[in-house]
Amino acid sequence: MFLLYLFAASASATPIVQLKLLVITTGSAEQDQGLDLIDDMLDEMGVPYDVLDATQTTLTTDLLVTNSQGNYNGIILTDSSLYNWGTGSVNGSAFTLAEWKILHAYERDYQVRESVLSGYPMSGEYFRVTYDLDYGMDMSSMAAGFSFTGVWQLTNNNDIFEYVNQTHNLPITDYTITTHPNFDPDGPVVTPLLTDKTSGKIMVSKLVYADGREVLYSSIANAWYLLYSQVLNYEFLNFATQGVFIGSRYIYLAAHIDDVFIHDELWDPETNTTTGEKRYRNSAHDIDNIVSANSQFTDQYTNVNSFKLDLAFNGVGAAQASPSPVSLISTTALSINSVDQDSNQTDGNKINVGTSSSMRERGLLQFELPDEISNNAATATLKLTTKKVAGGTEESTGSICLMTETWTNEATWNARNTVNAWLSSGGSFDPNYCIAYTVNRNRIKLNITSLINHWRTTNLPTFDLLIMADSGTLIKVFNSEANKERKHPNLKISFAASEPLTDAIVTNRDEFRFLNHTFTHRDMYKSSGATYDIAFQEINDNIGVWQRLGFPEFTAEIQTLVTGNHSGLEDSEGSNQASSISVDYPEGRNPALFESMMDLGIRYMASDISRPNQDIPSYVPETDILLLPRYPTSLFYNVTTPEELTDEYNYIFYERHIEAGDNPCTISGAICQPRSYSEILAAEAQTTFRHMLTFRPWPHYFHATNLHDYGNGNSLQYDWLYAVTDYFNQLLNLPIINMDYYSIGVMVEEKLAAQKANLRGTWDRNNNTVSLIADDAIKGRITGIAGGDFYGGQHLITTDIDSLGRTFIVDQANE
Ligand SMILES: [Zn+2]
Incomplete structure (x- = not known):
């Protein structure tokens, strides 16, 4: 029986393939926007891949096959014809007919799928003969445009675009070709996946060829800056790899609330300045209100049901144990x-x-x-x-x-x-x-x-x-x-x-997570005189308040730090504004601060993603402290109400340019018309959605002022969270992961270690197993093997892998 099985298997054996993606492009990431889109995602997810620039490199079988093993378990083309009229062009393609045939033979013989990010639907006899290409479309029905309403057609395709909200349309806002299928018996069988609402024509489809090849074909222009591209992007990878690949993706959202316990200055709509004459510190009522707002929020959205705010607190503002008279x-x-x-x-x-x-x-x-x-x-x-x-x-x-x-x-x-x-x-x-x-x-x-x-x-x-x-x-x-x-x-x-705010936060402490934001919020710039002793005391005094007030997760979260104004990384000469005297990170960092942090056991420090060299997770030189970026938002630190926010927002992005005699429409980052509060929230929701679709875990940061109950239990903070979650849920159908900062740090460190350890593997389709190996002992993240989390209809596993290797059972979770 055993022998018979072996014989049967080898007779119809499917070759083993490496768990690696091949992205075939018509240029570098600067020249090819499809590569620019896909490589960011692959890097973030930790997916191994090679890039073949078809204008520079000739595709050969040797590139695809080594010792009869396939080198790739998925192919991505950034353009359907590898459109190229420059050097090496063959009838407008970067591939010769021979190269196209080598690619298609590999896909057929190694049972490897292909995704096509965009391009012309070359179909029918002429293109088959000239390029070995046929996308199955009726080219006489082609229509091109820049604005379409995409309707999902996924009823019988449970494992493709499983993560989108198929009941909601996807707006397509850049160059797109729409066509009907041509039903050519010599071409592929076409299954529409996304069609234009008006014409019913196809924009994204699945193609199955007579030789067994399977292609996901999009005739939509895709680029990193297009919102719909971020929605489509994951499936290009997932389809091509048949849902089995090294790396995994989650959607993250976290909200850090800075300056808890202390006053923040408020924007004055009369003078368009922040003078310090008006200021705000939360009331106890704000906290009670936020606790119930959060339980309403998590009740309403099942995909954020364990969401908590992270309170970055300044202990100086909390009630002291026994202040002297x-x-x-x-x-x-x-x-x-x-x-x-x-x-x-x-x-x-x-x-x-x-x-x-x-x-x-x-x-x-x-x-x-x-x-x-x-x-x-x-x-x-x-x-x-x-x-x-x-x-x-x-x-x-x-x-x-x-x-x-x-x-x-x-x-x-x-x-x-x-x-x-x-x-x-x-x-x-x-x-x-x-x-x-x-x-x-x-x-x-x-x-x-x-x-x-x-x-x-x-x-x-x-x-x-x-x-x-x-x-x-x-x-x-x-x-x-x-x-x-x-x-x-x-x-x-x-x-x-006691005092009411401290009492309210202590009473509700299990409803929140906490972060050390230093005791008095003192600037940690070297130029502001932040010595080792000052920095040590600022951090350590806050640790004392954490313990005294009994905030949860002390042992883990105390290893993270958010300095006031993210100070101590660059040196702004004490100013929070960009100015000519500022010295960027890492040159401008304050070594005394980092010495004190290391002595206090701090491993993760917040940086501002919008500041130079602070946008990627990296170790601070000469330390083992890892920077974890955070996103700023337009919910400014000095606003408590929609009126204040709207006034300041329109002043910054519109009015001040008018006052300076400039046309805001011509200024990058400015807006052409003032926005209402709901328009501001809509813009914030889109921006945040884009952040979430990078699959990066970085929190967004806010301030305690934004927790103010400005009327009927409403707050800027929860207006923002509702706007973001509503927008997300219209387009996607995935759980939103809300992680504490320490766990984000641990995860990012694991990912950095895995990147260095050359995690790699092979997929044996005959045994339905994946074998993985790495140069060092690391935590590997893999999609499509049995066990782990069930997320977005797939198994995502995080597990130990080392130089001895391990073998896992594949589970693509297809219905
Ligand atoms: Zn702060």
């Missing part, structure tokens, strides 16, 4: 009055506070509360020293109120600074946060704990108080110019152990 002196005090409405009284060591029938005088006090303590006040006591005024009453009374706008030394009755009027003249304040005072023996002593704790929710940069006398009273209040320190306006605060 503070005693503060008012930094500024002045008096404004209703008679002389355009000046103030700041001179001398006292300010006037009084109310009479002819004049109101009010005092303004400013305290700089320590930004590094976010804990609630347990008790806060304000002490003012007053001086009795001739004719004044002993029992002076009034109120001290929390102001709702900041002001400067130039504040007057009418205006809070030299530019802006008060929202209400005489100083803007919140009448719900006023506390009555009574002067007692030239002293005002007031418990203002509730004002401080409310102030923390307002995001105002300074703590400002308005002193208003009751009618008929007049006092003078000593300011900090008073010669005796005990007379200075004084605020003593002792702190509670």
Whole structure:
């Protein structure tokens, strides 16, 4: 029985082929946009391949076969005729008839498939004789254009384009030839896969020839910059290799939220600037809201059902364990009055506070509360020293109120600074946060704990108080110019152990993942003076907060780091803006930072993919720290609402060019017309979709401001996630993998190691096995063998392979 089997197998044996792809082109990646499209994907997935430039190299059987083994298990042609009228052209093809016949004989004898990325549908007798080509189309029905609506025809083709959403049309937006099949009995059997909605003509089809050859043929121009090409791209590989190849693809999406716990400055739509006068720190409500937004999000989309945000936090903003009490002196005090409405009284060591029938005088006090303590006040006591005024009453009374706008030394009755009027003249304040005072023996002593704790929710940069006398009273209040320190306006605060935002995040900590974004968000540029000690402390203090607050996955995730502004890689002289004095990575990196990182066991560091030399995963020189790029988005760090975002977006991409006298339509990266919020989200969704279709695992980064509940539970962050996921699901039918940063780092390191180890293999179709071997022990990623993940209708496995080799059972999972 065994002998009989062997005999039968060898009689009809299918030759063994290597697991390697051959891409036949009409030039280099710069010259051949089809190669430019496919090689990025193959590199990212780790698929072994050779490129044969048909204009330079003659195809011979020796290139295809070694010792009767096939050297390739799949062929990709970037153009149907290898269109070429340059050097080596044969009737407009880069191949001679003999070369075409060698290729087709190999495909037939070694049972190897071919994918054709684009090109003319050469069909019928003439092309068969001249090129040995026949794409089975009725050339008299050809129509070419630049805009088609692609309709999927996949009902009986479960293993082709299994990953697309076939119920949704695919817009085709570049040069395409559409045709009907010609039903020529001497040509291939044509199965349409993607047709034009209007004419019903074919754009992508599967061809089966009488000799058994199988071709996936697209007559659509494909290039890396075309969105639909990114959709089609995977099947060109998958079809050609029959779904069995080294390498695998997943779709990734992760959202890093930077600056958690601290304030970020806000965009001011009035001035088109970010001044720091407006700022935002999340409320506890934002966090509760985001937790429920995420559970709605993951409930709604089954392909993102384990999605979590990664919070990159700055521990300085979290509640401290037991902050020491503070005693503060008012930094500024002045008096404004209703008679002389355009000046103030700041001179001398006292300010006037009084109310009479002819004049109101009010005092303004400013305290700089320590930004590094976010804990609630347990008790806060304000002490003012007053001086009795001739004719004044002993029992002076009034109120001290929390102001709702900041002001400067130039504040007057009418205006809070030299530019802006008060929202209400005489100083803007919140009448719900006023506390009555009574002067007692030239002293005002007031418990203002509730004002401080409310102030923390307002995001105002300074703590400002308005002193208003009751009618008929007049006092003078000593300011900090008073010669005796005990007379200075004084605020003593002792702190509670908690504050609402920290409590909310700690309560919900298992709903998130966490990342170290350094303790105070200090710049790590060498030029900003970030020494070893400073860097060590910034990172280590944040590690301490991680442990104290009990955030999850400490051991793994603490090995990752996101520096403030991604600083420390290039050197921008402390500036976040590109400028002539900046030194790019790696020359501009801060070696002291990396020394401290290595001493703290950090292995993965975030870089900004948009900055020079930071767009690929690479080891920082002289370290074993791997850079993991992240994508910026148009959800800027300084916006909390659609209004702010839309204003800033249109200013950056449109208005400022108009203001500069330029036409934005002629400027790269600018837009011709301002966009609405929904148009911005649509553009973001497309951009993000393109990122996802590169199969790269890089996260997108955002800021805590984007988590703000701007109304009815909505946030910029989840608007973005819904827009992206909706767009993705319209076109594709695949799970979206949401990985933590540490695991991304481990995976990328594994891929880099595999690249170096020359992972290779052969496919024995008779035994239905694949044998793999590598120069070193690595994690190999393979598609189409039994076990592993079931993803997009295929088996994807990640497994140990070394120089001894291993053999696996093939499972193409075809229905
Ligand atoms: Zn940051």
